[in-house]
Amino acid sequence: MRVAVVGATGAVGQTILRVMEERGFELEELVPFASQRSAGREIEWRGSSVRVEPLVEGAERGFDLALFSAGSKVSREWAPRFVEAGAVVVDNSSQWRMEPDVPLVVAEVNPEALDAHRGIVANPNCSTMQMVVVLKPILDAVGIERVVVSTYQAVSGTGQRAIEELHRQSEALIEAEELPPPRVYPHRIAFNVLPQVETFKDGDDYTTEERKMMFETRKILGRDDIGVSATCARVPVFSGHSESVNVQTVEPLSPEECRRLLAQAPGVVVVDEPHAARYPLPIEAAGRDEVFVGRIRRDPSHERCLNMWIVADNLRKGAATNAVQLAELLVERGLLRAAAAGR
Missing domain, CATH: 3.40.50.720 (NAD(P)-binding Rossmann-like Domain)
Structure with a gap:
């Protein structure tokens, strides 16, 4: 070959x-x-x-x-x-991700979609990828009505120039040197958080990254009826995307049942002992191919909602x-x- x-x-x-x-x-x-x-x-x-x-x-x-x-x-x-x-x-x-005749595939979620390819297979957006690996077992077990996600995305998702920009800005600030102007992002990224990942199209209050997450999640899971809302932010982390995800299920699912379900899911590692300060961290996901999930807890405002924290190496599994x-x-x-x- x-x-x-x-x-x-x-x-x-x-x-x-x-x-x-x-x-x-x-x-x-x-x-x-x-x-x-x-x-x-x-x-x-x-x-x-x-x-x-x-x-x-x-x-x-x-x-x-x-x-x-x-x-x-x-x-x-x-x-x-x-x-x-x-x-x-x-x-x-x-x-090619939004093309209807191009399969959008995550290995642990919808591998059967590969059978329909016509020469091109699309790899999903990194933020979507790690989230759907966790959502699929929940969808199969109890169904999903709605997902609300906020992302905290590392600069490596933008590329090598963004990594170098964060390094140069951080070094200048620590050494009290003149700060180089931002070139990759619209604002300084060092010691800052930017509530914008990618760009805004005319007439749309959501960024292209947020639109990707909404569309791709439904396409990969094969469910147009699932509501998805996304807010994507860039944080001064070199590698590893983090996500706060709120999942509203069709049938009730307790946090304990959710942990057991996800612990058996392919490609997922549950790290959920918050009182011992054990939860998914981007520095611990670096270099790993699994998706890590923790902080699984009941949403007190809704009886069929769970909150969770999902982390993965965006350059590897993402x-x-x-x-x-x-x-x-x-x-x-x-x-x-x-x-x-x-x-």
């Missing part, structure tokens, strides 16, 4: 390569692609150096699988080219790990060969 990783030098692309190596993903040849600026660099892959190639005419030929993490513009142009040339694309951008899991599932189900034969 010949595999392309498009956007291999970015934060998610590098994590994809690391996760593939850790999980022993089987392939004959890996070809990393990046922008012209990064092309020609050498990256480490399984003990050897591999040259990063540019995306140029004809680069898409001869691949069975392509993992994309290079942004919507690149995906819009190049994903169809790779598909036409015979590959199946797993795309991390937002370009992006790279799920992409590699989807690639593994495509191989296991014979969906790469079937796609190539169909074309």
Whole structure:
């Protein structure tokens, strides 16, 4: 099998390569692609150096699988080219998620959706991803009527430049030096909280990130009747997204029952001893592929509502790990060969 990783030098692309190596993903040849600026660099892959190639005419030929993490513009142009040339694309951008004929898949939640792919499979938004891994067992057990989520998102979700900006600003403030002007975010992120993740479209009071969470949650869970409301904030944390989630169920579910249910769910770790100061933390989720949940408690304002706190590594389970899991599932189900034969 010949595999392309498009956007291999970015934060998610590098994590994809690391996760593939850790999980022993089987392939004959890996070809990393990046922008012209990064092309020609050498990256480490399984003990050897591999040259990063540019995306140029004809680069898409001869691949069975392509993992994309290079942004919507690149995906819009190049994903169809790779598909036409015979590959199946797993795309991390937002370009294809809302397309009705493109499966939006989380490995632990709706793997059966892969069977309907037509060449492109979309990887969900990182904040949506970690939330639906926790919501799915609850939905199956007692049903869900409504979800209200507030996110506390790390700067690594924006990319390497945002990580560097937080580092430079924090260093300047600690050393009492002149503060560099913000370039990635509209305001200083160091020692601050920004109630805006991504952008506002004309006439909409919700950001594009908040709209993604609302739409993607319903699409992944296959339930248009679930109400979803989101407020997304950026916090001065390098890695790991946190979420405060309020879930209104159809049938009653006690906190104790919820803990037992989630403790058995694939990909979920329950950390819920708040009186001993044990609850999910982004620094403890860093480098892990599980989704962590704690602070599970009854909402005193509603008999069928629970509050909970959900944390995950946004670069791993929120992006790279799920992409590699989807690639593994495509191989296991014979969906790469079937796609190539169909074309």
